[in-house]
Every structure is written in C-alpha cells, then in structure tokens.
Amino acid sequence: MPITYTSGEQIEVYRFSIPVTIGVPLLALFLQAFLPRRLPFFSIFDLPLLVTIFFAMARRNPITGLFTGAGIGLVQDMLGAYPIGIFGIAKTVVGYGASSLGAKLDVENAGARFLVTLGFYLVHQAVYFAVARGMVNLTMNWSWSRGIVAGLANAFLGVGLYFVLDKFKQRA
Amino acid sequence: MESVLGRHRNLIIFLGVLFLQALGLAVQVKRGGPDEQDTRLIRIWAVDAITPFERALIRVQNGASGIWQEYFFLRGVRAENRRLNEQIEQMRLDQVRLSEDAGQARRLQQLLAFKEQVIARTVPAQVIGSSGSDLSKSIYIDKGSDDGVAQDMPVITASGVVGKVLRVYPSTSLVLLINDQSSGVGALLDKSRLQGVVHGTPNGELMLEHIMSDEKVAPGETVLSSGGDQIFPKGFPIGTVTHVSPGREMFLNIKVKPAADLNRLEEVLVITAKEERESVAGNGGRMRAADILAQRLPSVPDKPLTASTPGANPAGAKPQTGLQAKTSSKPITGNTNMTAGASPAGTAKTASPAAVNANADPQSPHINMANRPERVAVSGDTAAKSKAPAENGLSPQVSLEPDATPAKPLNPPSAPQPAPSEDTPH
Structure with missing residues (x-):
C-alpha cells in the first residue's frame, strides 16, 4: 500500500496564497449549493469536505486543519436549514484528523488519497449523524450501503480534484 | 504543567473548538424555531456571499438557453404547437x-355558509x-x-x-421542501377523504x-393538501400514493411520490396573499356550460352577461370558449332552460342527473331539457358536426368542436390552481 510512515523532516509542508485559501472553499461551497439543482446526482458529492481534506493534508498542521474544517463547515451550516454547527463540528474533526494524519504519513499519491478520503468521508458522516441525532434531535437513518457508495464516489472525485488543486501548492 | 499544555496544545485547541461549537449548537436548539434571531446576521453574510454568483450564473444560463431555444433550435416546434393546441x-x-x-359545489357551500380560501396574489420566483447538503432538503x-x-x-x-x-432575506429566501424530514403538510386522500400528515x-x-391501519388506501390515490396546517391552501396536489404497508402502532406506512419534481425545480410560485371569503353562488364569476352552449346556439340571440354572473370576464371582453356548439336537426327554442352540467369529456356522455336544473338562472339564456338527460357529443373533427337526430324528440344532440379562431380560455374552475403572478390579480 502506498501509505508510508515518514519522519517529519521528510514530509513537505505546503502553503497556499490567500486568494486560493479563500477562493477555493468558497467556490466549493458555491458549486455544492448550485450544481445539485441542475444535476441531481451531484448531491452525493461533498465538495466542501474534499477541500477540507485537501487543505488539511497539504498543510499538515492540525491547528490550521481544524480551523479550516470549522470555517468551511460553519459556512455550509449557515446556508442550510438546520442549526449552525452540525457540519462545523463534523468538518472540524475531519480537518484535525486529516492534518494529523498528513503530518505522519505520506499521502501524496493517488491510492493513499483515495483511501484517506473514503475513510474521512465515513468519519464525517458518522460525526454528523451523531451530532444531528444526539444534539439536534433530527431523525437520521444510518445506511452503510449508501455511506460506502457515496464515500467511494467522493474518493474518486477527490483524487481528481486533489490533482487539480496540487497546482496551487506553494512550498512553505 | 506548562509542558503538558504545550505537548497537547493541538488537542486542547481541537477540543476547545469542538466545545464552543457544541455550546453554540445547544443554545440554538434550546431556543428552537427557524426564526432564531441570534444567527440571522451570520446567515445573511453567508447567503450574500453565495447567492449573487448563483443569480448571475442562472441569468447567463437562461440567456444562453433562451438564445439557443428561441432562435436556433426550433426543430419540432410545429409538431409541438399542434400537439399543444389539441391539448388546449x-x-x-x-x-x-x-x-x-x-x-x-359553490352553491352548496353557500347553502352551508362555507368560507373558502382563495389565492389572492402570488410571486413567481x-x-x-x-x-x-444532501441531508437538508431546501432551496x-x-x-x-x-x-x-x-x-x-x-x-x-x-x-x-x-x-x-x-x-x-432581502433578495432571497430559503424554502424548506416538503420532503425534508423537519417539514409537515396537512393532507387528505382524494377519494377516501382520510386526513393525515405528510x-x-x-x-x-x-x-x-x-x-389508521384498518383504513383502505390504494396505491395511485392522489394526496391533496387539507389546509389544516394553516399554511397550504386546501386542495393542492401533494403527490400520489405509491406503496402502502402496515406500520407501527396501528398506523399505515404510506409512501407518497411528490406531485412536483422536487429535484428539478426551476420556477416556483410563492403565495403571498390568501383571502377568505364566503362562497358565492351564481358561479362565482365563472360561466356555466349552459351559458356557453346557449351563446353558441343559432336559435338563441347573443346576450351580454348579466349581473347574475358578475366578473365573468374581468377584461370586459366577450367571453369565448373556442367551442362551437351545433345542434342537430331538432331546433331548440330560446326560452328553454338547461342548467345541466354538460359533460363533454367524451364523445357522447349523459349529464349527471344531480346537475340538472341545479342552478336555474332566469336571466341567462337557457335550453329546456325538461329534466331529461341530454346527450352532448363532442368531437374535434368535422365528421362529428353532422350528428344523427336525438334518440327522442326532446333530447337534442349538441356537437362541440374546436373553434377555428384562437379563443380566450375560460376562467379557471374553483378548484385551487396556481394563481397568476401579481401582475394579473386573481
């Protein structure tokens, strides 16, 4: 498996310009709000989550990762009909987890990215499910089959998306 | 102590951020309701950041598709036009x-002093x-x-x-769809009139x-809004029953397919004003079948609408139906009385006996059917113009055929329908 444990010195840390840092998450949020009305199948994807994972893994800093996740998740909550914080908490967990993982493992190749995205998609759904049921009292039905199918779809899209976003990386 | 904090700094910040968000969430849940004012401002920021781009993109998309569809891609338009005319x-x-x-129905409602709720104004959006988010169904x-x-x-x-x-928000609104898990619509089944909540x-x-599980509900039955939720007017289609199975606690599990395609909505109407008024008999401004037929019959002179049908045509123009009634060889006199509900749904249909003489209006031209069920033949082709004489001498056959000239549509029936936009008061 292409995931390899690497020492901190061996791992490259990247940063992004301010327009990319702000523009890419906003574009992801915009497309997530806009495209499903035109292409209903697109609702299976979670572009803000993929962007969260990408930035978290590239920066490899848990603090930056969790704040990136929290910011993107909270904006996603603001656009939705439910109380603010459900996506915020879920993406905070993903941002923290992905950046912590990125700091320890080399996740630069496609196979590793695929597995990491699939795993974090399921983590995200599980946290969302727990918060929505436990705190907001929403009726949620957990479906493994749907979760895995959606996770695979997001992982495939994520690998392609990360390849595009790699172009914006700058070495720190 | 300091070293412990430093060593677990990331984890502490992580837990702190989580705690703050959970706290904020708990406060919102405790206060409850979608009209919470605490989060309104930041929601406005988010909406204002995203929706202008959506609006611009929609405008560009509509412009491009309009140019393509209205000027270039006109294939099949004639055939479609013909089909639509037939449908009209x-x-x-x-x-x-x-x-x-x-x-x-209106006359009966008036007898019972019913109040009906009508849509006064709508805003197209x-x-x-x-x-x-796929988890929240809203647009x-x-x-x-x-x-x-x-x-x-x-x-x-x-x-x-x-x-x-x-x-x-000032220029946008968030609409909670009926298939969101937090929404509910008062509903009733069209045939059985059973009431429930969708x-x-x-x-x-x-x-x-x-x-209740002892009720009989069949797949295919239409589900309408009941008006009991005080939000949706009564009688709008919600969907169709697709699957019925026994549920928990003596209730049925009834799956409904939405009437509107909720995944592909492009234009909607927001009902911005409703009025409650007493039912008005005398057709409430609508023309009766008898009036339409009478105006077309050669033996009956044209007569302007009387006060008995106020507002039959708000524009003041002569009402047209696009239908020409042709009588059979048996002449029909002008002082006759027909108030039967002509049922021209088929080629020859007997009117409902209940509708006969249900609304004798001496001021409008009538045809006397002597309480006999009349036969009304309706056909769109010219072959139907020459109908055989009636089976008995008193039952004329009336043939309705589409008028050659485009005609104004009738006023809509009383069943709730999407109202015109606010440009055209309803």
Missing part, C-alpha cells in the same frame, strides 16, 4: 365540465440554489422580503406543493402518516 382544446372541454361542477429562490415574501408562505408549482418559506424522511421521500 381538450382542456377547454374539461374546463367546461369542471366549472359546472365547481359552480354546483426562480430557484437559484440549494442548501448545499434558495431569488425573491425575498423586498418582493413581499415572508416566513411560512407556501410555495407551489403548477404540479403541486413544493414547500414553505423558512427564512427570508412528512419527509431522511432519504428525501414522502410519507403520509396518521392513517
């Missing part, structure tokens, strides 16, 4: 029948986006408080109920609840 003729025939039924429309939209206003399409306005499920499906 058929709908006019249906309308004649329905308006008579509606008139009868375009769907510009969604909430951005953004391009009309807000500046356009008269307010919270809890019903949103519909020509097909049926869509949802209700959840949050209002709820969304986490999977985005619709379920009709609170129908």
Whole structure:
C-alpha cells in the first residue's frame, strides 16, 4: 500500500496564497449549493469536505486543519436549514484528523488519497449523524450501503480534484 | 504543567473548538424555531456571499438557453404547437365540465355558509440554489422580503406543493421542501377523504402518516393538501400514493411520490396573499356550460352577461370558449332552460342527473331539457358536426368542436390552481 510512515523532516509542508485559501472553499461551497439543482446526482458529492481534506493534508498542521474544517463547515451550516454547527463540528474533526494524519504519513499519491478520503468521508458522516441525532434531535437513518457508495464516489472525485488543486501548492 | 499544555496544545485547541461549537449548537436548539434571531446576521453574510454568483450564473444560463431555444433550435416546434393546441382544446372541454361542477359545489357551500380560501396574489420566483447538503432538503429562490415574501408562505408549482418559506432575506429566501424530514403538510386522500400528515424522511421521500391501519388506501390515490396546517391552501396536489404497508402502532406506512419534481425545480410560485371569503353562488364569476352552449346556439340571440354572473370576464371582453356548439336537426327554442352540467369529456356522455336544473338562472339564456338527460357529443373533427337526430324528440344532440379562431380560455374552475403572478390579480 502506498501509505508510508515518514519522519517529519521528510514530509513537505505546503502553503497556499490567500486568494486560493479563500477562493477555493468558497467556490466549493458555491458549486455544492448550485450544481445539485441542475444535476441531481451531484448531491452525493461533498465538495466542501474534499477541500477540507485537501487543505488539511497539504498543510499538515492540525491547528490550521481544524480551523479550516470549522470555517468551511460553519459556512455550509449557515446556508442550510438546520442549526449552525452540525457540519462545523463534523468538518472540524475531519480537518484535525486529516492534518494529523498528513503530518505522519505520506499521502501524496493517488491510492493513499483515495483511501484517506473514503475513510474521512465515513468519519464525517458518522460525526454528523451523531451530532444531528444526539444534539439536534433530527431523525437520521444510518445506511452503510449508501455511506460506502457515496464515500467511494467522493474518493474518486477527490483524487481528481486533489490533482487539480496540487497546482496551487506553494512550498512553505 | 506548562509542558503538558504545550505537548497537547493541538488537542486542547481541537477540543476547545469542538466545545464552543457544541455550546453554540445547544443554545440554538434550546431556543428552537427557524426564526432564531441570534444567527440571522451570520446567515445573511453567508447567503450574500453565495447567492449573487448563483443569480448571475442562472441569468447567463437562461440567456444562453433562451438564445439557443428561441432562435436556433426550433426543430419540432410545429409538431409541438399542434400537439399543444389539441391539448388546449381538450382542456377547454374539461374546463367546461369542471366549472359546472365547481359552480354546483359553490352553491352548496353557500347553502352551508362555507368560507373558502382563495389565492389572492402570488410571486413567481426562480430557484437559484440549494442548501448545499444532501441531508437538508431546501432551496434558495431569488425573491425575498423586498418582493413581499415572508416566513411560512407556501410555495407551489403548477404540479403541486413544493414547500414553505423558512427564512427570508432581502433578495432571497430559503424554502424548506416538503420532503425534508423537519417539514409537515396537512393532507387528505382524494377519494377516501382520510386526513393525515405528510412528512419527509431522511432519504428525501414522502410519507403520509396518521392513517389508521384498518383504513383502505390504494396505491395511485392522489394526496391533496387539507389546509389544516394553516399554511397550504386546501386542495393542492401533494403527490400520489405509491406503496402502502402496515406500520407501527396501528398506523399505515404510506409512501407518497411528490406531485412536483422536487429535484428539478426551476420556477416556483410563492403565495403571498390568501383571502377568505364566503362562497358565492351564481358561479362565482365563472360561466356555466349552459351559458356557453346557449351563446353558441343559432336559435338563441347573443346576450351580454348579466349581473347574475358578475366578473365573468374581468377584461370586459366577450367571453369565448373556442367551442362551437351545433345542434342537430331538432331546433331548440330560446326560452328553454338547461342548467345541466354538460359533460363533454367524451364523445357522447349523459349529464349527471344531480346537475340538472341545479342552478336555474332566469336571466341567462337557457335550453329546456325538461329534466331529461341530454346527450352532448363532442368531437374535434368535422365528421362529428353532422350528428344523427336525438334518440327522442326532446333530447337534442349538441356537437362541440374546436373553434377555428384562437379563443380566450375560460376562467379557471374553483378548484385551487396556481394563481397568476401579481401582475394579473386573481
């Protein structure tokens, strides 16, 4: 498996310009709000989550990762009909987890990215499910089959998306 | 101590951020309701950041598709036009029948001093986006408080109920769709008149609840809004029953397919004003089938609409139906009385006995059918013009055929329909 444990010195840390840092998450949020009305199948994807994972893994800093996740998740909550914080908490967990993982493992190749995205998609759904049921009292039905199918779809899209976003990386 | 904090700094910050968000969430949940003011400002920021782009993109998309469809891609337009004309003729025939039924219902309602709720004004709106999550079924429309939209206003399409306005911003609004798990619509089954509540499920499906398991509900039955929720007017289609199975606690599990395609909404109507008024007999401004027929009959001179049918044509123009009635060889005198609900849905249909003489109006031209069921032949082709004489001497056959000239449609029947936009008061 292409995931390899690497020492901190061996791992490259990247940063992004301010327009990319702000523009890419906003574009992801915009497309997530806009495209499903035109292409209903697109609702299976979670572009803000993929962007969260990408930035978290590239920066490899848990603090930056969790704040990136929290910011993107909270904006996603603001656009939705439910109380603010459900996506915020879920993406905070993903941002923290992905950046912590990125700091320890080399996740630069496609196979590793695929597995990491699939795993974090399921983590995200599980946290969302727990918060929505436990705190907001929403009726949620957990479906493994749907979760895995959606996770695979997001992982495939994520690998392609990360390849595009790699172009914006700058070495720190 | 300091070293411990330093070593677990990331984890502490992580837990702190989580705690703050959970705290904020708990405060919102405790206060409850979609009209929470605490988060309104930051929601406005987010909406203002996203929706202008959506609005611009929709405008570009509409412009491009308009140019393509209206100037270049005109293939099949003639055939479509012909098909639509045929459909219009058929709908006019249906309308004649329905308006008579509606008139009868209105008269009965007046007898019982019923109050009916009518749609006074609507605002057409375009769907510009969604909430951005598959887990919350909601959409953004391009009309807000500046356009008269307010919270809890019903949103519909020509097909049926869509949802209700959840949050209002100056130029946009968030609409909670009926298939969201937190929405509920008072519903009744069209045939059995059983009342229940339609709820969304986490999977985005619709379920009709609170129908006892000993009731008989068949797939295919139409589910209408009952008006009991005080939001949606009564009688709008919500969907169709697709699956019925025994549920928990003596209730049926009834799955409903939404009448409106909730995944592909493009334009919707927001009902911004409703009126409650007493039912008005005398057709409530609608023409009766008898009036239409009488105006067309050669033996009956044209007569302007009398005060008995106020507002039959608000524009003041002569009402037309696009139908020409032709009598058989048996002449019909002008002082006759026919108030039967002509039922021109088929080629030859006997009118409902209940509709005969249900509304004798001496001021409008009538045809006397002597309480006999009349036969009304309706045909769109010229072959139907020459009908055989009636089976008995008193039952003339009337043939209705589409008028060659385009005609104004009748006023809509009383069944709730999507109202015209606010440009055309309803």
